[in-house]
Amino acid sequence: MKMFLFVIVLTFSTFGTVCGVSTTDYKNLQKTLMTNYSNKVRPVQDQDDTVYVMTSFILADLNDVDAVQQRLVTTAYLRIIWIDEFLQWDKYTTGVERLYFKQKDIWIPDIVLKNGVNKFEELGGEFYYLAVSPNGEVEWLPYLVFESKCDIDITYFPFDTQVCDITFISWSFTKLEVNMTLFEDSPSVDFYDFVENSVWGIKSTGARRSQSDFADSTVTFTLHLHRKPLYYVMNLILPVVLLGVISLLVFVIPADAGEKMSFAVTVFLSFAVFLSIISMQLPVNSEKTSLLGVYLVFQMSIAVATIIVSAFQLRLHHRCEERKVGTFYRGIVRIERCLRCVKSCSDKNSKKKYDWRNDSYEPKVDYDDVGWKDVSSAIDFVCFWTMLFFEIIVTTVLVVYMNNGIS
Secondary structure, eight states, X not given: OHHHHHHHHHHHHHHHHHHOOOHHHHHHHHHHHHTTOOXXXXXXXSTTSOEEEEEEEEEEEXXXXXXXXXXXXXEEEEEEEEXXXXXXXXXXXXXXXXXXXXXXXXXXXXXXXXXXXXXXXOSSOTTOEEEEOTTOEEEEOOEEEEEEEOOOOOTTTTSOEEEEEEEEXXXXXXXXXXXXXEOSSSOSEEEEEEEOXXXXXXXXXXXXXXXXXXXXXXXXXXXXXXXXXXXXXXXXXXXXXXXXXXXXXXXXXXXXXXXXXXXXXXXXXXXXXHHHHHHHTSOOOXXXXXXXXHHHXXXXXXXXXXXHHHHHHHHHHTSOTTSOOOHHHHHHHHHHHHHTTSSOTTOOSOSEEEETTTTEEEEOOOTTSOOHHHHHHHXXXXXXXXXXXXXXXXXXXXXXXXXXXXX
16 A cells, blocks of 8 residues: 555656646746747748748638629638747756747748738737747647638629639748648648538638749638528519519500500519619629629510510500501511411411311401501510510520529
């Protein structure tokens, strides 16, 4: 029993000798390391050597993707590690396994956000402490809100995917002096208490560094983003498609109702409102055009054509019946009656049409007996089915192209 107690006491006394560090020892080690130390000199004994700075990007929040300003806003911190040859000690003789220094007291690489939208700012701040290991390894974790440029491709809005780069550069030093590189044994882009964005999701991430020795010393972290389209489908695309269907009802309203023109103008103004809403959410870009914007312009063109046709149709509807109907308008009536199957189009020369139900012949439809109200009705019928055909074709093409954008 005495031997067991002796071993326990010996163990704890040895542990206290090795790991127990007094405040005085800690201060003396810091003071010794800071003697003749300069934070303006690269931390290598041979100034011809290169300082290798390993970096990774730890994402905490995807704040915003501003399509109008073409800007990506993220909350993240960089994990930056390098070797400082002037801050090395023997941890076995000193018992100190880690020291902490203020950011302003030791050398740090002058890393800035290269593709930022604001002015150049130093990473970190005076209140940051940097952890230093006995082998001189310095770990720096500057935490900031980064605002970087991002070239937004609006072609497939709102089913678009974006590729945004966040590039950091050692601004003053060449790559032969400070070489920014990536960790080999850990992911270059990681997540820390990440909060999912309600509009944008992250498909994948990537990172790369500058390859040439004569290029700038940079590292680039890439975020592949995809927009969540549900909000835009429910509040933008679906109303526009329904408005396109409603606009066809102009040709269903009777000319005598008196509401034909007002209804057509109201639909046109509705499309104009939706176009302005989309324009506010897209960047000013003459090189890339949103397919949804093109679709809206098409719908507005249909609405304008509807207004023009309705105006002429109302004039024809109220034209004096004594005025003779021209050949062109008779042709429209012929097409309308053909489509309605009032007369078989293939049997134009027969004077009578056989009625199988009553076992008798119908008299030939007299196209000479055509009034202006018949012309007005024929215009409604022909335009309705023509516009509906174009609506279906264009909407189908839009869906196909959007699907290609998603895939």
